[in-house]
Amino acid sequence: MATKHLFLLPGDGIGPEAMAAVKKLISAMNEKLGSGFATDEGLVGGCAYDAHGAAISDADMAKAMAADAVLFGAVGGPKWDAVPYEVRPEAGLLRLRKDMELFANLRPAICYPALAASSSLKQEVVEGLDILIVRELTGGVYFGEPKQIIDLGNGQKRGIDTQVYDTFEIERISGVAFELARTRRNHVTSMEKRNVMKSGVLWNEVVTQTHKARYSDVKLDHMLADAGGMQLVRWPKQFDVIVTDNLFGDMLSDIAAMLTGSIGMLPSASLGAPDVKTKKRKALYEPVHGSAPDIAGKGIANPIAMIASFAMCLRYSFGMVDEADRLEGAIAAVLDQGLRTKDIFSPGMTEVGTVEMGDAIIARF
Amino acid sequence: MATKHLFLLPGDGIGPEAMAAVKKLISAMNEKLGSGFATDEGLVGGCAYDAHGAAISDADMAKAMAADAVLFGAVGGPKWDAVPYEVRPEAGLLRLRKDMELFANLRPAICYPALAASSSLKQEVVEGLDILIVRELTGGVYFGEPKQIIDLGNGQKRGIDTQVYDTFEIERISGVAFELARTRRNHVTSMEKRNVMKSGVLWNEVVTQTHKARYSDVKLDHMLADAGGMQLVRWPKQFDVIVTDNLFGDMLSDIAAMLTGSIGMLPSASLGAPDVKTKKRKALYEPVHGSAPDIAGKGIANPIAMIASFAMCLRYSFGMVDEADRLEGAIAAVLDQGLRTKDIFSPGMTEVGTVEMGDAIIARF
Ligand SMILES: CC(C)[C@H](C(=O)O)[C@@H](O)C(=O)O
Ligand SMILES: CC(C)[C@H](C(=O)O)[C@@H](O)C(=O)O
Numbered sequence: 141m142a143t144k145h146l147f148l149l150p151g152d153g154i155g156p157e158a159m160a161a162v163k164k165l166i167s168a169m170n171e172k173l174g175s176g177f178a179t180d181e182g183l184v185g186g187c188a189y190d191a192h193g194a195a196i197s198d199a200d201m202a203k204a205m206a207a208d209a210v211l212f213g214a215v216g217g218p219k220w221d222a223v224p225y226e227v228r229p230e231a232g233l234l235r236l237r238k239d240m241e242l243f244a245n246l247r248p249a250i251c252y253p254a255l256a257a258s259s260s261l262k263q264e265v266v267e268g269l270d271i272l273i274v275r276e277l278t279g280g281v282y283f284g285e286p287k288q289i290i291d292l293g294n295g296q297k298r299g300i301d302t303q304v305y306d307t308f309e310i311e312r313i314s315g316v317a318f319e320l321a322r323t324r325r326n327h328v329t330s331m332e333k334r335n336v337m338k339s340g341v342l343w344n345e346v347v348t349q350t351h352k353a354r355y356s357d358v359k360l361d362h363m364l365a366d367a368g369g370m371q372l373v374r375w376p377k378q379f380d381v382i383v384t385d386n387l388f389g390d391m392l393s394d395i396a397a398m399l400t401g402s403i404g405m406l407p408s409a410s411l412g413a414p415d416v417k418t419k420k421r422k423a424l425y426e427p428v429h430g431s432a433p434d435i436a437g438k439g440i441a442n443p444i445a446m447i448a449s450f451a452m453c454l455r456y457s458f459g460m461v462d463e464a465d466r467l468e469g470a471i472a473a474v475l476d477q478g479l480r481t482k483d484i485f486s487p488g489m490t491e492v493g494t495v496e497m498g499d500a501i502i503a504r505f
Numbered sequence: 506m507a508t509k510h511l512f513l514l515p516g517d518g519i520g521p522e523a524m525a526a527v528k529k530l531i532s533a534m535n536e537k538l539g540s541g542f543a544t545d546e547g548l549v550g551g552c553a554y555d556a557h558g559a560a561i562s563d564a565d566m567a568k569a570m571a572a573d574a575v576l577f578g579a580v581g582g583p584k585w586d587a588v589p590y591e592v593r594p595e596a597g598l599l600r601l602r603k604d605m606e607l608f609a610n611l612r613p614a615i616c617y618p619a620l621a622a623s624s625s626l627k628q629e630v631v632e633g634l635d636i637l638i639v640r641e642l643t644g645g646v647y648f649g650e651p652k653q654i655i656d657l658g659n660g661q662k663r664g665i666d667t668q669v670y671d672t673f674e675i676e677r678i679s680g681v682a683f684e685l686a687r688t689r690r691n692h693v694t695s696m697e698k699r700n701v702m703k704s705g706v707l708w709n710e711v712v713t714q715t716h717k718a719r720y721s722d723v724k725l726d727h728m729l730a731d732a733g734g735m736q737l738v739r740w741p742k743q744f745d746v747i748v749t750d751n752l753f754g755d756m757l758s759d760i761a762a763m764l765t766g767s768i769g770m771l772p773s774a775s776l777g778a779p780d781v782k783t784k785k786r787k788a789l790y791e792p793v794h795g796s797a798p799d800i801a802g803k804g805i806a807n808p809i810a811m812i813a814s815f816a817m818c819l820r821y822s823f824g825m826v827d828e829a830d831r832l833e834g835a836i837a838a839v840l841d842q843g844l845r846t847k848d849i850f851s852p853g854m855t856e857v858g859t860v861e862m863g864d865a866i867i868a869r870f
Binding site: 216225228230234260261262265281282284287288289292295296297298299300301302303304305306307308333335336337338339340341342343365366367369370373374375387388390391394395397398399403430 | 581590593595599625626627630646647649652653654657660661662663664665666667668669670671672673698700701702703704705706707708730731732734735738739740752753755756759760762763764768795
């Protein structure tokens with residue numbers, strides 16, 4: 141079996157603690173199953189800035205580009221709030237997304253039965269929830285130019301960002317959404333603000349055309365992004381796959397994540413286009429949660445989102461569907477067993493730390 | 506007492522039905538209290554397009570500019586989905602906002618005690634909720650240029666929108682937020698995406714400076730807009746006043762509205778700067794809900810948001826604080842009494858139509 145090259149970027153805050161659980165899991169898989177993972181590790185975010193003045197070094201970028209998959213923890217923290225914009229922690233993540241051309245960000249929002257009660261939403265609203273947000277990740281207002289602050293004199297400045305989408309970008313992301321919908325409940329909802337944005341008009345048009353030309357077997361709805369946000373809060377189970385742009389996807393996927401009861405649970409996959417020859421996609425896997433600097437280093441962070449991100453990696457990068465299923469099953473099992481990190485604790489459950497939670501999942505795997 | 510000039514723009518869908526309740530109320534106030542309202546009425550949205558090919562005519566714009574306050578219903582519907590972008594129903598509303606320079610959009614999200622149970626969120630999460638979203642309304646990606654679709658040839662198009670904010674725009678909207686916070690719980694949370702947007706960097710900087718220079722007695726927090734959306738869903742009572750830009754405000758205020766149990770309940774005020782001489786502000790009042798074409802003409806729409814918008818008009822445009830308080834009290838009273846339109850109906854309550862609901866509120870007033 142060919143060696144599987146993983147490049148690990150634990151990052152800042154709780155990133156390294158969560159990644160430690162995945163490292164243990166990888167060792168266990170190599171030892172017991174002969175899975176053949178080779179890992180290398182680099183710096184991203186604030187720690188990379190501290191080490192060499194950039195949010196990710198060129199050397200680490202090269203390793204990320206060469207790896208079969210990148211596992212990413214989290215970046216940022218108050219320590220780096222005042223560093224220059226170009227080298228702020230997030231710049232490392234944005235460079236990875238852009239240079240690796242990871243245009244498709246898959247963010248499942250799944251409500252684990254054991255946690256349905258801990259959502260701020262009523263149990264019947266979120267129980268059994270299983271939606272997938274497909275967010276465009278390399279375009280839109282995140283990367284459009286001009287992006288600058290101009291000094292107008294007289295104490296006035298002007299901040300400018302540019303939202304840009306080309307036909308091919310909308311086509312390829314909606315293709316991903318339709319393909320995934322076919323493996324699920326066959327229903328895509330596209331969200332934009334075509335009533336105020338020209339990019340929204342184009343988005344709507346291209347999604348409609350792509351649907352008509354290649355995916356007319358899938359049910360397609362269009363929703364304005366503000367109404368979509370409301371509907372997510374009102375009755376999220378009406379959705380299967382949601383496809384939307386970079387900025388709306390950022391907002392809507394965070395909201396969807398929060399519905400499920402804990403953002404500490406949710407993974408994501410960021411995928412590139414399949415290589416013409418090898419058919420392999422560049423890929424990066426990361427938890428939806430951030431670096432949570434307030435709880436970093438305390439050993440109480442929830443490692444589940446990071447472990448679930450690795451499950452997505454097994455599934456999408458290595459076709460290890462059985463292992464992915466078993467890993468996701470192990471997560472559900474320890475939750476059923478009553479183990480809880482602090483963020484998802486409720487009375488009657490057993491509170492455990494990051495290491496215990498990770499070990500329990502590995503033991504069940 | 507000087508005549509108070511109101512310009513009514515009922516618009517499309519359920520707009521006219523909801524406005525009918527306010528018209529009755531205005532007549533009653535003129536007769537019984539001698540309130541001295543003079544009303545004129547115009548067309549906006551799809552009905553304006555049908556009548557004269559524009560989403561609002563120049564003549565009606567002139568009346569809106571001259572009025573003491575504009576009451577706006579709702580615009581849009583499937584009938585006009587295919588009209589050209591420049592004359593789509595929303596263009597009427599956007600022109601009113603821009604030409605009247607209504608830069609400050611006040612969107613209270615209040616949870617009526619009688620309705621706390623009908624939210625999709627747990628009762629304890631929303632009970633007693635009272636937050637105010639202050640949304641910038643004349644800038645940002647809604648109006649920035651370039652805003653266009655370019656044909657690139659080869660079947661490729663490019664959709665472009667521009668997010669722009671100048672120092673003075675951020676300064677004046679944050680001033681409104683700080684002033685309002687002083688009359689409430691003295692706490693402002695500013696939301697942007699400074700980690701990816703230059704306009705967000707400037708937003709953060711200017712709000713911080715405005716706070717330091719003039720409002721340091723108010724508590725100020727900054728939150729990334731995606732995290733803000735999550736926190737709204739997780740524990741909305743942590744907020745008092747939220748100040749944010751046009752697009753984030755659109756999304757976040759709709760989500761906040763949905764938290765309260767029914768979007769059919771919530772009013773909004775859009776205000777301009779005080780005139781240098783007269784100190785009067787141009788103002789437009791409108792429900793947060795849309796035109797709801799699916800239930801239009803059936804007599805079942807909830808008129809409360811429109812009536813509550815008129816209460817805001819009494820308060821902000823005419824200083825009629827007692828009348829505004831009494832009107833808001835009348836709304837709460839009919840809800841306590843068990844009257845419900847279909848959208849907020851729950852077992853054990855009395856279902857009523859638009860007219861009955863309006864009449865009951867007027868009778869209580
Ligand atoms: C860290 C930040 C740049 C990032 C984003 O805005 O995309 C994050 O919020 C996310 O959703 O992955
Ligand atoms: C109708 C539409 C243009 C409008 C907006 O996006 O501002 C609406 O959603 C609102 O929030 O008032």
